[in-house]
Amino acid sequence: xRKVVFKFLLVLALIIPxxxxxxxxxxxxxxxxxxxxxxxxxxxxxxxxxxxxEWLFGSVGDEVKQLLTxxxxxxxxxxxxxxxxxxxxxxxxRRHFPELTVSRSxxxxxxxxxxxxENCDAQAKFLDVVYHVYTLGFSYYLTRAFETGGKDEVNRSxxxxxxTRTLAHYFPVPYGGYNRSRNIFGGSSVSIKxxxxxxxxxxxxxxxxxxxxxxxxxxxxxxxxxxxxxxxLEYQFRYYYSNLPGQNITLKQGLGLGQFFAATRAIGPGELxxxxxxxxxxxxxxxxxxxxxxxxxxxASSRYGSIKTFVGANLRxxxxxxxxxxxxxxxxxxxxxxxxxxxxxxxxxxxxxxxxFGDHKAFTADLQFTAGSIHTRRQLPVGEKFFxxxxxxxFIASDSWLIRSNPFIRSFPQNSFDxxxxxxxxxxxxxxxxxxxxxxxxxxxPLVPSEIVDDEFNDAAEIxxxxxxxxxKTEYLKETTEFKAMAAKIEPLLESLEKADQELxxxxxxxxPQNLKDQIATTRTxxxxxxxxxxxxxxxxxxxxxxxxxxRKLVVGFPSIPIDSTVTTxxxxxxxxxxxxxxxxxxxxxxxxxxxxxRKDMADSFTSLSSSPAETNAAAxxxxxxxxxxxxxxxxxNDANLIAFSPVAIFDAAKLWQFDxxxxxxxAVGPGLRVxxxxxxxxxxxxxxxxxxxxxxxGAFLFTMEASNLFR
Amino acid sequence: MATKKPKAKKGxxxxxxxxxxxxxxxxxQINFGLTKGCNPxxxxxxxxxxxxxxxxxxxxxxxxxxxxxxxKDQQKDAEKLAKTKKLSDEAIDMLNSVAADRxxxxxxxxxxxxxxNKIVSTAIST
Numbered sequence: 001x002r003k004v005v006f007k008f009l010l011v012l013a014l015i016i017p018x019x020x021x022x023x024x025x026x027x028x029x030x031x032x033x034x035x036x037x038x039x040x041x042x043x044x045x046x047x048x049x050x051x052x053x054e055w056l057f058g059s060v061g062d063e064v065k066q067l068l069t070x071x072x073x074x075x076x077x078x079x080x081x082x083x084x085x086x087x088x089x090x091x092x093x094r095r096h097f098p099e100l101t102v103s104r105s106x107x108x109x110x111x112x113x114x115x116x117x118e119n120c121d122a123q124a125k126f127l128d129v130v131y132h133v134y135t136l137g138f139s140y141y142l143t144r145a146f147e148t149g150g151k152d153e154v155n156r157s158x159x160x161x162x163x164t165r166t167l168a169h170y171f172p173v174p175y176g177g178y179n180r181s182r183n184i185f186g187g188s189s190v191s192i193k194x195x196x197x198x199x200x201x202x203x204x205x206x207x208x209x210x211x212x213x214x215x216x217x218x219x220x221x222x223x224x225x226x227x228x229x230x231x232x233l234e235y236q237f238r239y240y241y242s243n244l245p246g247q248n249i250t251l252k253q254g255l256g257l258g259q260f261f262a263a264t265r266a267i268g269p270g271e272l273x274x275x276x277x278x279x280x281x282x283x284x285x286x287x288x289x290x291x292x293x294x295x296x297x298x299x300a301s302s303r304y305g306s307i308k309t310f311v312g313a314n315l316r317x318x319x320x321x322x323x324x325x326x327x328x329x330x331x332x333x334x335x336x337x338x339x340x341x342x343x344x345x346x347x348x349x350x351x352x353x354x355x356x357f358g359d360h361k362a363f364t365a366d367l368q369f370t371a372g373s374i375h376t377r378r379q380l381p382v383g384e385k386f387f388x389x390x391x392x393x394x395f396i397a398s399d400s401w402l403i404r405s406n407p408f409i410r411s412f413p414q415n416s417f418d419x420x421x422x423x424x425x426x427x428x429x430x431x432x433x434x435x436x437x438x439x440x441x442x443x444x445x446p447l448v449p450s451e452i453v454d455d456e457f458n459d460a461a462e463i464x465x466x467x468x469x470x471x472x473k474t475e476y477l478k479e480t481t482e483f484k485a486m487a488a489k490i491e492p493l494l495e496s497l498e499k500a501d502q503e504l505x506x507x508x509x510x511x512x513p514q515n516l517k518d519q520i521a522t523t524r525t526x527x528x529x530x531x532x533x534x535x536x537x538x539x540x541x542x543x544x545x546x547x548x549x550x551x552r553k554l555v556v557g558f559p560s561i562p563i564d565s566t567v568t569t570x571x572x573x574x575x576x577x578x579x580x581x582x583x584x585x586x587x588x589x590x591x592x593x594x595x596x597x598x599r600k601d602m603a604d605s606f607t608s609l610s611s612s613p614a615e616t617n618a619a620a621x622x623x624x625x626x627x628x629x630x631x632x633x634x635x636x637x638n639d640a641n642l643i644a645f646s647p648v649a650i651f652d653a654a655k656l657w658q659f660d661x662x663x664x665x666x667x668a669v670g671p672g673l674r675v676x677x678x679x680x681x682x683x684x685x686x687x688x689x690x691x692x693x694x695x696x697x698x699g700a701f702l703f704t705m706e707a708s709n710l711f712r
Numbered sequence: 713m714a715t716k717k718p719k720a721k722k723g724x725x726x727x728x729x730x731x732x733x734x735x736x737x738x739x740x741q742i743n744f745g746l747t748k749g750c751n752p753x754x755x756x757x758x759x760x761x762x763x764x765x766x767x768x769x770x771x772x773x774x775x776x777x778x779x780x781x782x783x784k785d786q787q788k789d790a791e792k793l794a795k796t797k798k799l800s801d802e803a804i805d806m807l808n809s810v811a812a813d814r815x816x817x818x819x820x821x822x823x824x825x826x827x828x829n830k831i832v833s834t835a836i837s838t
Contacts, residue, residue: 033723035754087750090726091759094747099763100732102741107734114727226736456727459797460746464731466798467744474801475735544739548801549808558806560838561831610801 029451030120030127034083037117037127042081045119045126047073047089049133050449067096075129086129090115093131104224106137108629110464116452132452136632140224141232141263141273146314146324146350147402179390180413180700181245185209189216199237211250215241218397232263234277236397246415247697249426250288251383253304257281259397261310270315271628275326279308279396285334285383294382295425295658299334302381306332310396310403312348319631320354320362320639326403328395334381342380346372346395348404359450360641361441370404371432385427388417388656390687390702407431409654410702411668411689417656420663422695428656436651437683439674444644448637461633465626472622473615478545482614486605487537487546493555493567493602494534496595500570501527503591507584516580523573530554530566548606555603567599644676650687650702667691672702724750730761741765741772746793758782758790760832762807776812780832781824789837799836806835 030037047068069076073092074085090113100109113133120127178184187207194200199219206215218238225231236259243252261277282305289300312326330344350368357363372386388407391414395405407428409417418426477483504527508520533554540546552558557565564572571592578588609615652668672685681704688699730745745761764776782790793799814828 034725035723084752087724087726087752090728091747091749094728097730100730100743102732102734104734104738109732111730112728114725116725226734226738456725456748459794460727460729460748462797463746463793464729464744467804468731468733470799470801470804471733471735471742471744474804475737475740479736544737547805547808549805549812552802552805553809558802558810558834558838560802561806561810561834563810 030117032120034081034086034117037081037120038083040125042120042125042127044075044077044079044081044129045121046128047075047077047130048128049131067093081127081129086115086117089129090131097133100135102137104226105141105222107140107224107226108468109135109137110461110468110629110633111135112457112460112464114452114457114460116449118451132449134448134636136629136636140226140266141400146322146352147400178701179703180697181247181389181391181415182212183209185212187214211245213241213243215239229264230262231265233260234262234398234400235260238397240397244415246387246389246418247413248418249382249387249415251387251415252286252288253283253383255281255283255304257397261396261398261401266628270317272313272315274311274313275401276311277309277396277401279310281306281308285381287382289382289426297376297379298385299379299381301383302334302379303336304332304334304381304384305338306330308396312401312403320356320635321352323349323351325349326395326401328403328405330395332380332384334379334384339378341378342374342376342384344372344374344384346370346403346405348395348402356639360444360446360639360644362639363441364437364439364646366435366437366439368404368408368435369432370406370408370434372405372430374429376429382427385429386431386656387415387427388412388431388433388654389414390700391415407433407654407656408435409433409652409666409668410435410650410670410687411652411666411692411697411699413697413700416697417654417666419695420657422693425658429658431654431656433652433654437648437672438651439646439648441641441644441646444641447640447642453637458637465630465633468629469622469626472625473618474548476618476621477609477615478548480614480618482609482612483545484541486602486609487541487551489598489602489605490534490537490541490546490551493595493598494531494538496591496598497527497531497534497567497570500574500588500591500595501531503586503588507586507588509584512584513582516577516583519573519577519580523570523577526566526569526573530570533566551602551606555599556606565599565603567595571596571599641676646674646676648672648674648683648685650685652687664691666696668699670699670702724748724754724756726750739767744799746790748794755784756787756791757784758787760790760836762811762832764808764812776808776815778807778811778815778828778832780811780829782829782833782836786829786833789833793836800838803835803838806831806838811835 067073074089075081094113097111097113100111102109111134113131116130116132118128118130185207186209187205189203189205192202194202198221200221201219203216203218203220208214216238218236220234220236223233237257238259239256241254243250257279259277259279261275264274266273284302285304286301291300294300308328308330310326310328312324314322314324316322326348328346331340332342332344333339334341348368348370350366353365353367355363374380374385386406388409389412390408390410392402392404392408393406395403407417504520504523512520533550537546537550537554554566557563557568574588574592577583578586648671650668650670650672653665655663655665657663667690668687669690670685670687672683674681674683683702683704685702686699687702689696692698726747726749728745728747730743732741732743734741741764743761743763745759747759747761749757749759751757760778760780760782762776762778763774765772766775767773811828811831814825814831818825818828
């Protein structure tokens with residue numbers, strides 16, 4: 001997620017021309033109706049989709065091109081604009097959208113599509129037809145996690161293609177970059193996804209330079225749960241090798257590890273989420289320091305094993321703000337007997353604050369404080385000491401939870417913040433670092449063009465979100481004891497229906513007049529339907545909750561159509577039957593009185609649920625579930641940018657020391673520029689070391705890429 | 713929703729919304745779509761899409777699939793939904809049961825069934 005200059009330049013190269021070519025000058029805005037443009041014989045210059053990040057995938061462009069150039073497509077470039085064709089083309093395009101699918105990790109998705117006209121050139125009489133398509137998905141954990149909030153909401157493509165499906169399973173990412181410690185480096189990572197397996201994802205990564213090398217092979221899996229206190233479980237198995245130089249030391253390691261962590265459900269209006277987990281790792285930690293040059297009790301190179309446990313929480317504070325805090329404890333061993341040789345503790349806390357102003361602009365403040373200490377009981381690998389600089393290290397092995405475990409100071413190259421005197425001991429046993437990155441948006445292009453955001457657009461989204469909320473409420477209601485008690489009344493009702501069926505058998509016979517036979521047949525058909533529905537409800541009650549639609553159909557009906565309940569239909573059939581002349585003597589009337597009493601009992605219980613505390617609680621639960629999707633949608637419309645430029649100011653303070661608390665606090669001050677592409681922030685700049693010691697550098701270039709947390 | 717950016721009227725413009733949800737018990741997927749289309753005379757027509765899937769083994773199997781074109785004679789029903797922006801519990805039950813039953817009775821490939829259209833248009837106005 002950092003030091004990826006190549007990717008940064010690639011992104012800029014792609015997005016800026018795209019943004020510029022799509023920008024409309026004020027005089028080219030399409031303020032007339034479609035009919036007006038038809039009447040004025042405008043010609044279609046371009047037909048295209050506008051969907052977030054589709055430009056990242058060439059295959060999407062190809063698929064879209066196929067769709068837009070299909071012989072059945074009513075509009076095409078070069079044709080005279082006709083309003084009816086414009087309307088019909090949207091229906092043609094809509095029918096070709098892939099069906100929205102959901103999963104345990106993405107339980108709700110919404111897609112809004114609307115066509116529009118752009119770049120209406122009044123002089124040349126040209127215009128563009130644009131289909132705006134926005135697809136959002138909501139992962140319970142990822143959208144709430146401090147580190148990844150907002151990263152996954154905007155899907156990267158709306159038109160699925162064989163290539164995007166392949167990319168979703170095998171996603172290669174070449175990258176490269178520069179920092180003074182590693183020099184120019186390059187490499188690639190590839191993710192291989194196998195949904196449904198224990199190891200759902202295999203990641204392979206390798207990068208190298210003339211002085212460094214990093215390799216990673218990882219298998220991981222996740223489990224997401226729709227109910228219960230634990231909502232997300234994640235586990236990894238990883239082999240990791242690194243050879244990373246600093247100014248005065250080269251740190252090498254080869255590690256194998258296994259890790260799990262879990263996240264709870266969101267608690268309270270601030271959506272407080274707790275996370276906890278553990279990790280076991282083993283391997284070796286090597287340096288290029290001569291053994292004679294290390295401090296007593298420290299090992300320049302040694303084998304290594306450790307157990308880590310970690311806990312944390314993140315919380316949302318009002319619109320756009322979030323904080324997190326994490327604590328990690330490591331018990332380490334540097335010998336073959338696995339004695340406890342040292343303990344390491346880290347505390348990491350951060351706040352991301354966002355204050356919106358103007359149109360799609362914001363002032364942001366990203367603050368972080370990290371501290372750590374090592375207590376050596378026997379011996380300590382030097383590679384386990386704290387080394388700081390402008391690259392952060394994660395205490396755990398996860399992309400969705402970052403516990404920074406080294407002093408982060410952007411005026412020092414990676415691993416170069418390592419001592420307090422010219423010939424001092426390398427690495428520290430204690431540290432703290434405090435960081436602030438302040439930014440303000442100066443130019444932005446909204447993700448959703450303001451031209452298409454009108455009341456209808458918002459209402460369409462509201463209908464979709466309300467439908468999701470109503471469906472959730474019904475599902476929650478079905479889990480309540482009140483609902484199950486009502487549904488249990490199916491047993492006596494079914495008994496009554498079966499008795500009616502038996503009674504009907506007693507009067508049926510070949511000698512009956514035809515009109516009687518016909519009415520018995522009608523009654524049998526309706527009774528059979530009632531019995532089938534009643535048995536479906538009874539069976540569902542054993543393993544699951546019955547469908548409210550089935551219960552309503554059986555005992556309540558739909559008065560607004562109007563449609564009687566199935567049981568009422570049976571009762572009316574029987575009443576007709578028993579009123580016919582020459583019907584044999586029977587007990588159907590008593591059976592119907594009994595059946596109606598049981599139907600009414602169940603129907604009353606069903607309808608009274610709508611005003612019960614159970615319904616109120618279910619509604620509140622569903623409303624709570626939908627708070628986040630509603631907020632994300634609102635922020636997508638009001639705050640999200642396709643691209644934004646923000647000057648940033650950087651302030652860091654960090655201190656690294658041994659046990660004696662010697663050394664001075666070092667600083668980093670500098671300017672930078674942040675380019676935000678949807679929720680991906682790329683920040684580049686330079687940080688000076690204002691009170692540098694003679695053995696320290698004047699400063700360092702910085703480059704970071706990270707997912708911003710727009711959708712908190 | 714607080715997002716309100718009223719724009720000048722531009723005649724009829726089509727718009728479509730679709731939502732898919734996995735129920736908390738992980739056993740059902742519900743898709744609901746509402747599309748506003750435009751006729752040449754700037755009058756509106758509506759299309760309702762409703763799909764209910766149930767988990768059978770490890771796969772989601774379609775139990776109900778309803779696609780209904782709401783014609784001019786049922787415009788008021790769809791417009792009511794556009795105004796209220798909410799389907800009632802009864803409406804959802806109706807789509808799940810009565811509309812589903814009717815859809816199952818229709819021969820494959822049926823694109824227009826007045827009875828189904830009436831059921832769905834009544835459901836969305838309930």
